[in-house]
Amino acid sequence: MDARAQGRGIESGLDGPLAEFSALREEILARIQTQHQILSLQLTVTAAIFGDTLTSQK
Numbered sequence: 001m002d003a004r005a006q007g008r009g010i011e012s013g014l015d016g017p018l019a020e021f022s023a024l025r026e027e028i029l030a031r032i033q034t035q036h037q038i039l040s041l042q043l044t045v046t047a048a049i050f051g052d053t054l055t056s057q058k
Helices: 003-056
Strands: none
16 A cells, blocks of 8 residues: 555545544634624623713713
């Protein structure tokens, strides 16, 4: 068996784990993006409420 055949064997043996890693990485990145959006929304709402409270006081 030559080196190219051995290389293909190793490559095909890693296809499954690499695909799983890629899928998990995409899931983690999506969760991070969702958390960032929720934090931004929370900060915006808090600032709006705080600003409204300051302006409505007599």
